Amino acid sequence: MGFLEKLGRLDRRWIFLLIAVSVTIPLMLQRPAPVKPSPIVRNLYTAIDALPPGSKLLLSLDYGPSTVPENDPMAHAIARHALSKDLKLYVMTIWATGPPLISNLFETVIIPGFPNKTYGEDYLNLGYKVGNQGLIQSLTSDFRNQYTQDVGWGDIAARPVGQIPMMSTIRTIKDFDFIAGIGSGQPGLKEWVQFAGDPTGTPVGGGVTAVEAPLLYPYYPTQLVGLLGGLAGAAEYEALLVENHPEFGEAAQVALIRMFPQTVAHLVIVSFVLLGNISYFAQRGRRRK
Template sequence: MDFVTLILNLDRKIIFGCVALLVVWPLLVPIQMPIGTTPEVRSIFSAIDALPNGSDVMIAADYDPSSKPELQPFTYSLLAHCFEKDHKVHILTLWPGGPALIQQAIEEVGAQYGKSSGTDYCFLGYKPGNAAVVGGLTNSITGTYPTDFYNRPTANMPIYQRVQRVKDCDYIVDIAAGATVEVWIAFASAPENVPMSAACTAVSAAGYYPYYQAGQLDGISGGMKGSAEYDVLLMDKYPNFKNGGARIAGNAVKGMDAQSAVHLFIVLSIILANICYFIANKRQREERRNA
């Protein structure tokens, strides 16, 4: 069997092996490529940054462990950014697998900034029924979530003396692994006129561009690259992230080398497969002509 037929009939386990190697290697030996930022992510960053200190930000972290590598770094960076600006954070999830991840993030980042639950932030927890929950929040946050994740009544919390509905929040960010962005746009952001951004998995990012162009989303962050860009912006503006806050920000940056390597591998393998495909085609044609 010659090279061309070998490539065209390559066992997929060999491709799997190459991918595995290319993911693991850069994680062990980081190259630290510089990361450029895109306008989509810059506009999320500047929107959060432009809010007056102490604004209310509603964060919907609608993902579960399966998309943790892509979206959890964004949650960390966004929380850090909000707390850096003393924003009040209302965080919740529409995904049953989400609470444990959010709890981890909010408790860790909250502790680093000395923020207390109920005053500076509230983790509302999980409620089933996407649109039903978001619709409920536009009427009353404490009515939809009578208790927070830790089972404390929300109506008593200082944070909810000022804010009652989604309308009272200054910004919404949906960190979504699924199709919840549309729900937030249709039931919260658009009718209540609260500006909104979305961070989603790289796969679904392309799907939200129509909303981005129509101005219904201020910005889009796609996958780990988006998170890495946000980290870079954060580190540029707030230098203390570079030193003390390394545990909070910069997780996505580490993953970018591996992603670069795998993308490059896939591109090269597609090109190789196509060259072989052409050679094989040409051979066939010649054979046919000879016969």
């Protein structure tokens, strides 16, 4: 058996090992990758950046632990951006797995990064409700009927929405100035476009996992202001944020650091495909002779 044939019959566990090594070693270096923002990411950044202080931004964390490495950096970057621009940040989720991710956002980004902001006046935890797109549809007609109270935070107990300053002007989804959906499937950003953005005219943007990102391009730019596609999209948003807000430092460069092992793994997979094809064509050529 020739070398190329052996290559074609390589035990898949060697491939697994190579992938693990190609991710682990660059990850240990903890170096942010140099990333250049693409137009679709820049559009989202510009749209949020252009909102006047006091504008109401609804951030929906519609994902679970399985896609946290891709989605968390997006949600965290948008939350940082919104609060640094003095926007009012309303956080919710239409995924049952979302509430702990909201807690994590508060614990790791908002509380340490924005100690001068007040819960209930600058940011709010609305939590989770069941219903998928049904929930979004309910919010377009009566927000308060679904969210009768907030979730509270830490020792701050839940309060009826009538007692929360940030909720005084919210009746339906139309009262928000921007909807940012961070999603990893259905229901997610697509449903925010179909059930909230298109019927009410409220601008929608956000980020999704790389698996879903190509499917949402037909909505861009009129139905979807901008889109962060996977870890690379999150890294591009972080690059813009760090460029304009260097005070955020390394804490705001999670996706940028992950893009380094990501790049190495891409190169390894591209090499695998090339090797696989070389082996295939070499064997086919030999068989024809």
